[in-house]
Amino acid sequence: SAIDPRMKEIRTDEMDEPLCNYYMNSSHNTYLAGDQLTSDSKVEMYVKALNDGCRSVEIDCWEGGKEGGVPQIVVCHGFTATTKIKFEDVIDAIATHAFANGNDYPVTLSFELHVGKIYQKRMVQIMKEKFKKLLAIPKNGHDDQTVGAIDMERECTPLRLQRKILVKAKRVQAKMNPALEAGAHLIQQLSATNTNSNNENDCDEVDDAEFDDDISEVESDGSIALDDDFNDAAIEVMVEGGKRGSPTVGAARPSAKKKRSTVRTPKTAKDQKFEAAAIKKSQEMKKAKIAKIAPELSAIVIMEAVHHNPKLLVERKGHQSSSFTEARATQLSKKPEDYLTELNKRMITRVYPHARRIDSGNFNPMPYWAKGCQLCAMNWQSTTSRELRLNKFKFMDNGGCGFIRKPAALRMPVPAPSKFENDSNLISTNTSQTDFGSNHSTPTTLLTEAMAAATASPTTGSAFVERPAPYDRLKVTVISAFQLPKPDRSEYGEIVDPYVLVFLEGPDLEINNRGEKLQTPTVEDNGMHPVWSAPDDDDHSKSSHIFSLGGTMERHYEGSMLVIKVFDTDLDVDDFLGEVMIPLPMLRAGVRCFPLYDQRTMRIPGSFVLCRVEFIAKTNVALPSGIIPKRARKNTVVSKTFGAIGGGLKEVYSN
Secondary structure, three states: OOEOHHHHOOOHHHOOOOHHHEEEEEEOOOOEOOOOOOOOEOOHHHHHHHHOOOOEEEEEEEEEEEEOOEEEEEEOOOOOOOOOEEHHHHHHHHHHHOOOOOOOOOEEEEEEEEOOHHHHHHHHHHHHHHHHHHEOOEOOOOOOOOOOOEOOOOOOOOOOOOOOEEEEEOOOOOOOOHHHHHHHHHHHHHHHHHHOOOOOOOOEOOOOHHHHOOOOEEOOOOOEEOOOOOEOOEEEEEEOOOOOOOOOOOOOOOOOOOEEEEEEOOOOHHHHHHHHHHHHHHHHHHHHHHOOOOHHHHOOEEEEEOOOOHHHHHHOOOOEEEEEEHHHHHHHHOOHHHHHHHHHHHOEEEEEOOOOOOOOOOOOOHHHHHOOOOEEEEOOOOOOOHHHHHHHHHOOOHHHOOEEEOOHHHOOOOOOOOOOOOOHHHOOOOOOOOOOOOOOOOHHHHHHHHHHHHOOOOOOOOOOOOOOOOEEEEEEEEEEEEOOOOHHHOOOOOOOOEEEEEEEEOOOOOOOOOOOOEEOOOOOOOOOOOEOOOOOOOOOOOOEEEEEOOOHHHHOHHHOEEEEEEEEOOOOOOEEEEEEEEEHHHEOOEEEEEEEEOOOOOEEEEEEEEEEEEEEEOOOOOOOOOOOOOOOOOOOEEEEEEOOOOOOEEEEEEO
């Protein structure tokens, strides 16, 4: 196989770092079976996502009235014609299927809350009843001796959270300034006046990037920290409108930025007084939003949702999270000094599709992965979208457990040594996928092992390093294919006329990759065993191509993929037959089989493309003894060719 078999296993020695050091397989509006406006909400969508390897699901909670005096919570897409399902049924399905497929790594519930405190208390009660010991509960201070409680400073790693379900929501501030307490009462009165609501407990969305990214942060001591988007020239004050409660079917969804007023640079005492009042109002609003979280829900939050604030970057922790639309994340990625990457080293960011994607389309996650964004929430109901297929192929890595450690340049270094080196509680009940225990590696021993591997000889060990060996080109030769399906995997139709398209997919690359692509000639009337490059052929120029790995590809090697697609030549539009996408760090050199998948990422039995893969080293670069391409097999042989690609010494790695 073209995929390194070690990539199909969980690398448990990489799983004991803060959550912010990992990409996590994530979904958006998990409950929807179709579009964002009129489709059905189904419990089965949670089951499907979990069985497919998703480790972060979204639950939008709304008030559903009371039955027999008991608050009822429903899950749906508010202010649309989508149907509703019971919160209790969703939690029951998650409890049953979270770890049913043998994956013991944690599942995160990302809550979007549109319910008051009474309903939140009922939510907590349901989760504790259904999840039992699966529900992760944080320690209440360092002196908390509760059995099974999670130490937020030391135990928030995928390894230590195995078989745990994590709640992602806001927390109630432990200590508030008395002045803000008075302000909260005032803002509640203002809210009641603005919304004509007689309900005391307004709701709040956790995914609040569209609203909260633009207003100032209020800390527990009453101080103000302004976003970088603020300046002396303009202070924007937004007042959220709309009535909380069960969503109205068919009604237009109100904008989170209901009202907006702008305060210009103060030039008079009156203007200065108005500016101070505007800032105070935003403080009061923030306090009122914080107060909407019930203490019972706050007490079980592991992944804390916080407002994005550049002024507080150094204070953020690896278990805290901010959510952004794809548009907002793109804006942050353009800030100087690689701001978004630095943010993602310290905390978790969740990127979700823009509201305009009403057809449940997806954004390209690669540019955000390249900046270290951990949670790229995909619309999993868009089963054939190219972006979702990219996501699924990426998370085939690390045994398909849904967690992939980010490249070293994108993560925060881990302190060493570990205090839990001999912790017997880390032993998983799923011995088929994990193999660790009292002797699992700490960050210190991992560094030692990496250094030892780098100096090992090719016959005794392989280098397992963060960056690839110093090669700058990848040569792919398409040899043949076997048992190609008919279009749409139909059993009927004409014999196919196949050709193969090969290219690299990366964060800054389009399909043409600056013109670098390989398209083989068409083989007519042969879907059983078409051949493009026979061993006795002297000219392989039409079936092979050398891809440059310099420039952008060198910077984003870890996040790029080799894509192989097979099409059937037609008079009108060429028909898709199958494809495979393999992350470059998972790719093996040599003559390899590339298994084909359909547009739903389902394996096509017996169908594959045979290719020769060669890594070509940089010209006149002396390789350190024993260094071979990343994750290459132990029996790798280094062969030297002279003048193979336009002169100079080249070293071609193959198995």
